[in-house]
Amino acid sequence: MAKSIRKINLRKGKRRIPRGVTHIQASFNNTIITVTDVRGQVVSWSSAGACGFKGTKKSTPFAAQTAAENAIRILIDQGMKQAEVMISGPGPGRDTALRAIRRSGVVLSYVRDVTPIPHNGCRPPKKRRV
Incomplete structure (x- = not known):
């Protein structure tokens, strides 16, 4: 029996992603935003x-906002309408990154602190002992 092989097209420009999960990892030194399907x-x-932020400027809320806007801009072009947000870490950029995602026009189904x-x-x- 021959197995049917399903071809998966993984070109970045062609994928349409209606829903996704946004992970915000906010440490004291940097803020990383990862968006998955x-x-x-x-x-x-x-x-x-x-x-482009270096040194102590990476840990600012403005840097987190810029990173969130860059990550979301690609997704809006691919058709994302709805997202879930997972926030991790105690860093200063966690609230600002969430505000930037909310302002982008993507509907947030829920926000979870993990x-x-x-x-x-x-x-x-x-x-x-001294």
């Missing part, structure tokens, strides 16, 4: 460093 394949990404929180994880170092 529903299956989890990366469609576009951007970061404050990739937008920052990992320890349930009293590692044991702290012993007290310092």
